[in-house]
Amino acid sequence: MKKNIAFFVIPFILIILLKYYSSDRFSDDYIENSNVDFEVLNVSNTPETIDFNFHVNPILSDKCFACHGPDDKQRKANLRLDTKEGLYQMTEDLIKRVIDLDNLEDSEMIRRIFHDNKSIVMPPPESNLSLSEYEKNILKNWILQGAKWKKHWSFIKPEKPERPEIKNNDWVKNEIDVFIAKNIENQNLEFSKMESKEILLRRVYFDIVGLPPSIDEIDQFLNDNSDNAYERVVDELLKSKNYGERMASIWMDIARYGDSHGYQDDTERTMWPWRDWVIHAYNKNIPYNEFITWQLAGDLIPNANKEQIIATGFNRNHKITQEGGVIPEEYRVEYVADRAITTSKLMMGLTMECARCHSHKYDNITHDEFYGFYSFFNNINEKGLIAYGDFAPEPKITVSKNELKEGLDFIKLPDSLDKVTFMVMKETENLRKTYVLNRGLYNLQLNEVKPMTPSAVLPLKKQNGNRLDLANWFFSDENPLTSRVVVNRIWQQFFGVGIVATPDDFGSQGNRPINPELLDWLAVTYQKDDKWDTKKLIKRIVMSSTYRQSSVTSDLNYNIDPENVYLSRFPRQKLSAEMIRDNILKTSGLLVNKLGGPSVKPLQPDGLWDEVTGGGGGSLAKYVMSSGENLYRRSLYTFWKRTVPPPTMMIFDAASRDNCEVKRQNTSTPLQSLTLMNNPEFQKAALHLSRNIFEKKLSLNEKINILYRTITGRIPNKKEVTMLNNYFDDENSLNEEVVAFDKLCMLIYNLDETSQKS
């Protein structure tokens, strides 16, 4: 076990020993802190120049704010360390200053954190928190260096940073690469080669359309030696309708989309037309500011059209209860809070829910501000407790077949239906008063509050604003968070980890950006130059060398940066749950690549719904499998019953859709292995593929080659061909050739590479 710890620590030490450089806007040893656990760092690693935002505030936040932070109810000794004034104030006994700018060494903070006496030392032992030697040294050295305070980094408006000077300009394809190269050079890492064409193609296919390329598409690309061969592929993918599906599948987690109401008997709801709108909006490349404004406040846009109203379905995707006996107001409050929490996580990357019960312990968000923000979403004429079997509780909208022709044909209404009704937002005529709720409880009202935004981020100037004003506030030039939060999330879509590794927390407890200049460059470019054009942003990312480099790493790079935080290689990533299944369907030839429409119920093990219902559930009491082509639609369309979500999705780390999620887990479990080996749906797909190939009049070697390429997108190397042949021979000694070939096909579907984006 000791060895284990050493193995944790050594790479970090190496990283840190590797040196610090400085630039204009950020004092830049922060990088070492971004993903590092302070508690394991050694004192000797204390950086020379200490930055408040990147070194000091994370410690203060994590170890001090619980008692000396923004929450005035919990504040001890009338002392707060989350503000500039607080850090320089007199202590309660008026003897010393927390930090004495005139006499730095005499600061009370230094005395307290190094004290031996248990009743004096900070943090106190009963808090279960303690400072490591490293952390103490950071605080001490920062004070001795002048104790310079700064506003929280993400609350400072981003500006386009200057292009850094780098040596290896040959490696650079666009600006992104300059910022990445700067880090690679600074860390003495080696540059990686560009990825092989085959692997790159599969990578960019999954990333943009969520599906693998066919052998024909691979061959076409391999044979195209023109300079812009790759760019042409990228442009085509961005034009593909499957792009909207890929983007929508990420948006479903954020929007906590479900096809059921989510509580107790979990009855069915209709929201798929809203999902169809999302696909459409992405494919049409509606600029991000409109994409969001319509979803948050489409109904409030003057002379709003039906499409804009349909988009507001976003904020009706939360769970709704039909459990007889609940107190409706308690649940209505829950729905309003859900909208506020979802919107703040999505737009600001802030965990505002902490301020629902009391002022936030870490970020400067007061209890009043939470309810001020909440009040934007409090004016919907909705029921806390809905009638059993209500598929679309008020407010709702009905779209008829005839209206589809009037610009709403993105709703893929099945022939069997004349119209469809689903939930949307609609402001009440008489606005509800909003009160601060003590401990977040629906019936403990405190003072009344007016609509407001967190003033630490940016105050809302307008009095009595509504949701549309809130949307405008998000897209104001002064808002420091909107652009950073969204480019970070899109970065994560391609590289697995955001530039800020905590996409849901840009607050003081969140990670600091690993490459703040790049984050700000992307944010400002997306907002100002590209006017929120998402396809442009994506193209910029996938055209970069950073994206096109190989995932193979050298020993040197691995030793310096095992976690690849500097992106000196492409980070290999597991496919998402949807991609794993869609890959199997597509490569096998079973996929029905059809856009939109009501959610479908593909093959799943018997009894999963029945065994947990209490007999209720209406149309969802029993799983009634779809038939025909609906068995093989993309996973985006799989029916989402929230209390029993589709097992194949959940086993591969899909979000539960109970709440807004902006990042999925990434695990390897035995249940995943079992699913890949034995899921009857996958078996069926494998059989379909193997029989199709086996029937071809080709040599066995050719067949194996096609099989392998179809599934993995890559021509197997010699060693692999031998192993594949050996397995086939082994199986063939027990079975007929065709059966042995089936088994070989299953083996290839189970390869690690098949479920990876390399």
Added chain:
Amino acid sequence: MQEIHKHFINNNRRNFLKKTGLCIGGLALGSIVNPFESSKEDPFSIIKNQLNLPHFAPKAKRIIYLFQSGGPAQQDLFDYKPKLMEMRGIDLPESVRMGQRLTGMTSGQDKFSLVGGVTNFKQYGESRAWVSDLLPYLSKVVDELCFVKSMNTEAINHDPAVTFFQTGSQQPGRPSMGSWLSYGLGSLNKNLPSFVVLLSRGTGRPKGQPLYSRLWGNGFLSSLHQGVQFRSAKDPVLFLKDPENLTRQERRKMLDYLSELNEEQLNMFGDKEIESRISQYEMAYRMQTSVPETMDISDEPENILKMYGPNSKKPGTYAANCILARKLIEKDVRFVQLYHMGWDQHENLPTQIKGQASDIDQPTAALIMDLKQRGLLEDTLVVWGGEFGRTSYSQGSQAALKNNTYGRDHHPRCFTIFMAGGGVKPGFSFGETDDLGYNIVKDPIHVHDLQATILHLFGINHEKMTYKYQGRRFRLTDVHGDIKHDLLA
């Protein structure tokens, strides 16, 4: 078997844990899949981890939580209230109700007629515990039981109340208790998940309250800690069964080739995560043998099957699940979570509760005694209880009360649970309610207190076992919870 051995050596050579320890999943991975031999003598030695748990010597190493979904009526089972029986039909005095929030189901009722237990109660054992005549078998084991008559909760509806008991929060999304223990303490075995879930349906009210898979969900913890449902279906764990035309030898062969090919990819890409995926396949392979072995009760001797009652041979019943729970505990599964549905008696309580009581009576008693005779009760904690209690007044019309078709509504203020083994006081009763069984008069225990106490039995300081998510250190007990030392042996 030789191949498996080869794989262990292989992994060993590669210093598997050391490398995967670099990733976030490393620690969790170590907890569910220990590629090295486990040591029977001191199971805790194999799961040392970053959390440095347990914090102190544990009394319990495993737990069986017999969750009674729907909310059993304490007045009819364990909380003997002779005065309440005498006061049948009399309106609940407002001085007793004291503004208690009502559910929407009885808030419209104009009369709150009291009604006592449906049968007589008698005292049993050396501990002289009162038990209803509905529970002839449990009454024989009362000297093993530690009753808590003063449980109370905040929620009055099923979904939030069950979620609260299992995750410490009324709103969905937090990890369940079993996931917390898996995260904190890791696995004791290398062939089975550390957190297993079994469901059964009550005969008293076969259609009633639903369950939700999030109740055994891992929340923000790694999916490695999720509860794995063992079903009575032909595939006891989803996708466990190999296709019919594939023999075990062929599966082994397939895994050997798979691992060879994956290692080739490891050489090619240098992605150390590949190793952890190879080992997950090995765990899956082991589960393919170990799970069906565990689920198969055909080799249980007749006297044991008899002990658990007439339903013990019927797969999917509470009785059958109790036998499985014991077998899982024998195989060192950390947390076995049973759910028995059907306790939501809003009407027809006198009939329904008989069915419910008979479902659980004999098997629960048998489970406790079976664990005891195998020496497992000592370090296995058994917990029996629901998400809330039921009202001392009847639900329904006056006629319903008269013809015994009344029910009882949800009651969060007091209810009874019991525990056994695992470091709790046997033959003991804690907490008291008033004569009407409506309010607690002595020693209340809140849900968070129970959770804190259970964690304490596992050697965990509930304030120190935290998981940092979105900047906050989360605990099973949120910011609450007092350990109830009176319950500890």
